[in-house]
Every structure is written in C-alpha cells, then in structure tokens.
C-alpha cells in the first residue's frame with residue numbers, strides 16, 4: 001500500500017519500566033534448567049504503571065522530538081492488548097494527558113502484538129488524505145504470562161509512540177510503502193475475562209510467526225521493487241531472540257542488519273511495543289538515506305511490513321529525548337517475589 | 349476517590365497545570381483561589397515546568413488502605429525550575445537511594461486501586477531524570 005502523498009515520522013519516543021527480572025530467576029523458581037532461556041531478562045511494569053502510563057511517557061517523548069504543540073495532533077491511537085479497562089479507551093486518557101484533547105480523534109487498536117503497527121497504517125492514511133495534519137500511533141503492553149508457562153520468561157512491559165505528518169524537512173523517516181498479510185490462524189488467544197493467554201506451543205512458529213512475517217516482507221519488497229540487500233536495517237517482532245534472526249535468514253538479510261534493533265534479550269517481548277521499540281533503537285543510530293524494513297507480527301494472525309527511508313532531520317531530533325539505550329541501561333533488578341507482588345500475582 | 353472530584357482535577361493531575369497571580373506573579377500548585385502572597389483573587393491558569401529538585405522527603409511505612417503493594421514509598425517536596433514547590437510521590441526509587449537535591453522529572457502514574465472494578469486514578473508523580 002502506498003499513500004498518494006508522501007508521509008513520514010516526525011517524532012518518536014519510547015518508554016520501558018525500570019524494573020527487570022532475570023529469566024534465570026524465573027527458571028530457579030520453577031525448577032527449569034538455565035540453558036536455552038529465550039531472553040536474558042525482561043522489563044516489569046512497577047506497581048504504579050500500566051499500558052496507559054507507559055503510553056503517556058512514550059507519547060510525551062515523541063512530541064518532544066516532533067517539536068509540535070500537542071493540540072495540533074489530530075488523532076491519537078493506542079494499540080495494546082493490556083487495556084486497564086475492558087471498556088473505556090486508553091487513548092482518551094493518553095490524549096488528555098498529553099494535551100491533545102478535545103479536538104482529536106482517539107481510539108484503541110487491538111491485534112495481539114501488531115496493534116501498534118495497525119495504528120501506523122491508519123495514521124498514514126489519515127495524514128496522506130489530509131484529514132489530519134498529525135497522527136500519533138502508540139504500541140504498548142504490560143504483557144502477562146501464566147506463572148510457570150513458557151510465556152512467563154518473555155512477557156515484558158514497554159511501548160513506543162510515533163507521530164506521522166506529510167513529508168517535509170521535519171521528517172525523520174518517510175514511508176515508501178506498507179503491506180499487510182493476514183489470515184485466521186489460532187496460534188495464541190485470551191478469552192474475555194481470562195487473565196492469561198493460551199498459546200499453541202510449536203504451532204506459533206512456522207505457520208504463524210514465520211509465514212506472516214516473511215510473506216508480508218516479501219510482498220512489500222515485490223510491490224516496491226526492492227531487494228533484501230536494499231535495506232540497511234531490518235526490525236521484526238521480537239517474541240524471543242531467535243525468531244527475528246531466523247526470519248531474517250529466510251529473507252536473506254544478514255544478522256548485522258537485525259541486531260541494532262534487537263532489544264528483546266534485555267527487555268523481553270513487549271508485545272505491541274516490541275517492533276516499535278526496535279524501530280526506535282534503529283532510528284537512534286541510523287544515518288540519513290538508510291532504508292529500514294519494519295515487520296510486526298500479531299497472533300491471530302498477521303504482519304504489517306513497512307519500508308522507511310531515513311531523512312536529515314534525524315540528526316538533530318534524536319537527541320531531544322532519551323534513546324532506547326538509556327532505557328536499557330536504566331534497570332533495577334527484582335526477584336520473583338517482588339515481581340509477583342508488582343504484577344498482582346499474590347492473592348490478598 | 350470520588351469520580352467527579354477526579355474528573356474536575358484531571359488537567360492538574362495529568363499536565364501539572366497550576367495558576368499564577370496576575371498581580372504579583374507568584375505561581376501555585378495545586379491552583380489557589382486567592383494569592384497567598386498579595387491576597388489578589390486574579391489568578392490565571394499556567395503550565396508548570398516538569399523538572400525540579402527534591403528538597404525534602406519522607407518514607408511512608410504506615411499507609412492508607414490499598415497501598416500495601418507500594419509500601420514503603422517516598423513522598424517529597426519537589427522544587428520546580430520556576431521555584432514552585434509541589435508535594436508528590438517520588439517513584440522508581442528505592443528507599444535507600446533517595447537523596448535530597450536529586451534531579452527529578454514529572455511522570456504520570458496510577459494511584460493504588462481502592463475498589464475492585466472501580467475507576468483508575470492517574471496522577472502526577474516524580475522520578476529520577478532519564479538519560
């Protein structure tokens with residue numbers, strides 16, 4: 001999909017909570033061996049944090065980089081599967097907190113881990129059509145895995161916010177095109193009222209993550225007439241450290257182009273935040289002219305693929321707010337008992 | 349917290365909006381009806397700086413209902429860059445690392461939930477500066 005008018009990112013921001021639990025600590029509690037853990041550690045939302053507070057932090061940083069007034073933002077979309085309210089939007093709270101209300105479009109998106117990039121697509125369309133000047137798309141989660149389940153080792157907390165506008169000298173990276181690849185694939189779900197999700201073990205690999213990620217990326221390249229070697233960086237959804245590297249191998253993209261955006265070993269799988277924090281980590285280091293492939297994945301299932309080309313404004317804007325590396329080095333380690341208390345796993 | 353009271357004060361809570369005396373220029377947070385310096389009632393809404401310095405603090409061990417999960421926590425007086433002092437919770441810090449004089453910045457966090465299924469209240473707190 002290509003917008004008639006060129007659209008790009010003019011500001012971005014991320015937020016990752018300060019608390020970390022090491023996967024070795026989780027393995028200790030459940031009597032699992034320490035070899036082959038999917039990530040080193042994961043970010044844990046503190047007791048006063050949720051998807052809304054993380055979204056607000058990321059959004060405020062994105063506005064700082066964009067250098068716009070919050071009341072100029074025409075749409076605020078929050079993509080998440082960890083909504084604090086089952087009914088009542090996160091986006092209204094975020095829009096009010098950042099000062100975008102009341103003349104604004106606001107809604108929550110839901111599509112497992114690709115809710116944030118789904119919001120990218122909508123934002124790009126609204127901006128390209130001229131319906132709004134600026135649109136903000138946020139992907140954020142405070143994911144929970146059932147205690148002792150494989151997901152408990154990776155389900156982390158964090159988010160990213162991106163502001164889109166028509167291409168100008170303010171553009172950090174413009175969108176060359178996007179492609180969405182969606183099928184009905186039951187690899188992972190959480191029923192209404194349930195606290196923890198179900199997942200289909202090995203089934204989550206080939207027919208789910210890899211098929212959608214690879215097909216979206218290949219179709220995008222075909223549509224834009226690009227080859228894997230045209231990309232300087234590739235960012236994939238990061239449910240663990242192995243999947244993104246394997247997807248890159250399927251596409252013929254070398255590891256060095258994936259690693260700069262690979263943050264899951266330090267913060268875990270931040271679900272809707274995952275590929276967006278990865279994109280931010282790449283923007284933190286990319287040069288004008290670099291081309292970035294972004295491919296999200298959401299269970300259920302689908303992938304959104306985007307090609308971004310970095311512009312000159314990145315050099316001046318990236319230092320206006322903390323980079324991803326600042327959040328990776330800011331950490332307070334907690335043990336399993338504190339983690340259980342923070343994440344409301346203890347019945348009182 | 350009462351829903352209507354939370355709704356009325358949400359802009360102060362979310363954006364650190366206080367007010368300023370139109371006569372003598374002093375700023376206040378939370379907003380005041382009468383200037384405590386010159387007695388004027390002409391006060392105008394103003395957005396306060398989001399960074400400041402922790403001037404004083406105390407550690408709360410004996411807390412109200414619902415705060416069991418966050419005890420012990422730090423409550424402090426933050427002097428903002430324009431001199432206005434705000435009383436707020438200091439978050440993301442261990443009790444043994446908090447220091448007077450530390451640089452802090454605004455963050456919006458949720459208050460402990462008092463009632464299962466009730467409204468979630470988000471409000472201003474401060475945390476150490478990032479980056």
Ligand SMILES: [Zn+2]
Pocket residue numbers: 369370371372373374383384385386387388
């Ligand atoms: Zn006065």
